Amino acid sequence: MAKSDYLLEMRHIQKSFGAVVALSNGCVRAKSGEVNALIGGNGAGKSTLIKILSGYQxxxxxxxxxxxxxVEIHSTTEAQDLGIKTIYQELALFEKMNVYENMYVGRELTIDKRPIKWLKVLDLKKMRENAQAEIKRMGFNIPNIFNRVMFMSGGQRQAIACAKALMGGAPSVLIMDEPTAALGVKEGREIIDLMKKYRDEGAAIILISHNMRTVFEVANEITVMRLGETIASLKKEDTNEEEVVGLMTGAIDNITDERNLIGEYDM
Ligand SMILES: Nc1ncnc2c1ncn2[C@@H]1O[C@H](COP(=O)(O)OP(=O)(O)OP(=O)(O)O)[C@@H](O)[C@H]1O
Ligand SMILES: [Mg+2]
Structure with a gap:
């Protein structure tokens, strides 16, 4: 298999926090136009792995x-410049800011023509218009971009986090860490539909989810982590829910036949 069959590959990633080994061997990969579901119990190392990919650590x-x-990724800006966009598990919104302020925090637009040369003037009009347009383009229902996030529902917050992460062009790699965990059925569906849209446009997607129904609905490949280690990578059609849950919990030690594609990370 040619190396470039996979748009993205993370191979044998290690990460410790002091004495805590969060990752001893983290591997995950995804093809353009496909979804790889990254699954594992609480503390297995999923978020740590994708935070490395998104330049967060x-x-x-x-x-x-x-x-x-x-590639070397030293910062979240570098990751974004490479087309890697992330919707984090912790939503990272500012409660006291409104919708468009949250979307533009850290990358505020300024006016070119300014009264004093060294003075930066925020282009509030443009930020509001762009934020409104992005939200509309993605099909989210956010009634008022002047409302503060603290007064919004879980679904609305998730929509804002998505709009913020996906602003400014389609991603080539889209990472979604538990994007539907806090959502109702309808809102969860909207996020999954949005993910499918980017997939169909050619993005390589890594979806972290505890929801096996979602995993088996959308994944092409399923990657299982346990205690900081990626232990199996399986084509969806080669496995089933009972087996991957067994792998996650340790009830099934491992898959040692040719269905387990983990060896391909060494090719
Ligand atoms: N900044 C940090 N400092 C210290 N320990 C950390 C840090 N981040 C993660 N860890 C530890 O690394 C391990 C893996 O955590 P991680 O958040 O990656 O798990 P996860 O698979 O995303 O779990 P969950 O399903 O609960 O979200 C855990 O033991 C966690 O406590
Ligand atoms: Mg996590």
């Missing part, structure tokens, strides 16, 4: 490859 060892080429 560095790893101690291991490789990240895009289109078969090794």
């Amino acid at each position: 560095p790893c101690d060892a291991g490789d990240i490859l895009l289109n078969g080429e090794k």
Whole structure:
């Protein structure tokens, strides 16, 4: 198999926090136009792995490859410049800010023509218009972009976090860490539909989810982590819910036949 079959590969990633080994061997990959579901029990290392990919924190060892080429990612800005966009498990919204302020925090637009050369003037009009347009384009129902996030529902918050993460062009790699955990059925469906839209446009998607129904609905490949280690990578059609849950919990030690594609990370 050519290396570049996978748009994204993370190989043998290690990460410790002091004495805590969060990742001893974290591997995950995804093809363009496909979804790889990353699953594992609480504390298995899923969020730690994808926070390394999104430039949020560095790893101690291991490789990240895009289109078969090794890349170094030192910051969230670098990740975004590589087309890697992330919707985090912790929503990271500012409660006291309104919708468009949340979307533009840290990347505020300024006016070119300014009265004093060294003075930066925020382009509030443009930020409001863009935020409104992005939300509309994604099909979210946010009634008022001037409302503060603290007064909003879980579903609305998730929609804002998505709009913020996906602003400014389609992602080539989209990482979604438990995107539907806090949502009702309808809102959860909207997020999954949005994910499918980006998938169909060619994004490589990594979806972290505890919801096996969602996993088996959308995944092409399922990657299982246990205690900081990726133990199995299986095509969806080669496995079933009972088996992957067994792998997650340890009830099934491992899969040692050719269905387990974990060896491909060494090719
Ligand atoms: N910043 C940190 N400092 C110290 N320990 C951390 C830090 N981040 C993660 N850990 C530890 O690393 C391990 C893996 O955590 P991680 O958040 O990656 O798990 P997870 O698979 O995402 O779990 P969950 O399903 O609960 O979200 C845990 O033992 C956690 O306590
Ligand atoms: Mg997590």
